[in-house]
Amino acid sequence: MAPRLGKARKSGDPTAATARKIGILLDLVRSRAISLKGCIATYRAEERTVLRDLQELRKVGETAGFHITEREHGDTFRLSEFKGKPPSMIASEKRVRALMAELFKSYGEPMHELSEGLSDPPSESSTDAKFVHFIQPQLVDGSGVRRVFDEIYAAWQNGARTEFTYKGRKRTIDPAAIVVRAGRYYLVGRDVAKRAWRTFSMDLIEGQVRRAGTFERRPAPVKHLSHDAIGFFKGDGEPQRVEVTFSKDLALAASSRRWQAAQKLHLNDDGTATISLTVDDVDEVVRWALGFGDEAWISSPAAVVMRAKETLAHMRRRYE
Numbered sequence: 001m002a003p004r005l006g007k008a009r010k011s012g013d014p015t016a017a018t019a020r021k022i023g024i025l026l027d028l029v030r031s032r033a034i035s036l037k038g039c040i041a042t043y044r045a046e047e048r049t050v051l052r053d054l055q056e057l058r059k060v061g062e063t064a065g066f067h068i069t070e071r072e073h074g075d076t077f078r079l080s081e082f083k084g085k086p087p088s089m090i091a092s093e094k095r096v097r098a099l100m101a102e103l104f105k106s107y108g109e110p111m112h113e114l115s116e117g118l119s120d121p122p123s124e125s126s127t128d129a130k131f132v133h134f135i136q137p138q139l140v141d142g143s144g145v146r147r148v149f150d151e152i153y154a155a156w157q158n159g160a161r162t163e164f165t166y167k168g169r170k171r172t173i174d175p176a177a178i179v180v181r182a183g184r185y186y187l188v189g190r191d192v193a194k195r196a197w198r199t200f201s202m203d204l205i206e207g208q209v210r211r212a213g214t215f216e217r218r219p220a221p222v223k224h225l226s227h228d229a230i231g232f233f234k235g236d237g238e239p240q241r242v243e244v245t246f247s248k249d250l251a252l253a254a255s256s257r258r259w260q261a262a263q264k265l266h267l268n269d270d271g272t273a274t275i276s277l278t279v280d281d282v283d284e285v286v287r288w289a290l291g292f293g294d295e296a297w298i299s300s301p302a303a304v305v306m307r308a309k310e311t312l313a314h315m316r317r318r319y320e
Contacts, residue, residue: 108138
């Protein structure tokens with residue numbers, strides 16, 4: 001018998017083809033549509049392999065109760081409605097889709113256009129989406145930041161490396177993601193020269209965004225896409241623990257929210273509350289704490305307390 005070539009697959013482990021098909025189907029369920037080019041990049045498969053996977057999934061759907069469309073606009077495949085859904089599931093899905101549409105709408109341009117097709121036309125009896133409202137600063141259509149957004153988004157879609165000036169320095173970046181946070185738009189990408197991942201505020205990108213060749217798209221590291229409200233800005237140094245104490249009047253409100261997954265809460269005997277946060281950029285915590293006025297203050301460590309005092313001194317000079 002000829003010797004076995006390659007590493008044997010453990011019993012029970014799925015084949016790469018099986019894992020890829022399941023991944024494609026999950027992408028369809030989550031997003032309702034997928035890009036052929038995106039699948040090729042994500043699963044590192046040839047075009048004919050992905051097309052064959054979709055054809056096999058289409059056949060499965062004939063008996064499982066779902067339908068995958070043929071290719072649209074040369075690159076897109078869509079998942080049609082599942083058959084035989086219970087009425088409660090259909091109603092729940094409509095509420096979720098309407099809520100998502102409302103959230104996208106709250107961000108204005110360019111996020112509003114991403115909500116197309118999420119919600120059904122409004123009716124007099126449809127009130128679910130309007131019960132919860134999201135209010136966010138909106139990016140002005142036609143503004144400088146919107147232009148930067150459009151140029152970077154188009155470059156990413158075409159697998160193009162970008163070149164721009166940031167804080168007076170020329171940067172060459174492989175774009176990976178755009179993050180919207182507190183009304184500001186940030187680019188997460190790999191700095192080609194430094195071979196490191198960085199986050200760039202689109203407000204600080206100067207001049208024209210140019211394309212500088214192509215690159216192989218890859219997802220950004222998980223830490224750069226964290227959903228933590230505090231600890232967004234990442235650096236190369238060692239993370240620091242910073243404590244923020246809230247007054248008795250604000251202790252309940254502050255302790256009722258999770259600002260980051262790693263936070264620690266301590267309820268003090270005098271009725272105040274102290275939240276401990278882990279951050280790469282201590283100035284982020286200082287700015288956040290000052291946003292609560294005199295109801296919150298940096299309480300530890302001493303170096304960050306001094307940083308808060310210096311910031312307050314600069315603020316005071318603005319009003320002198």
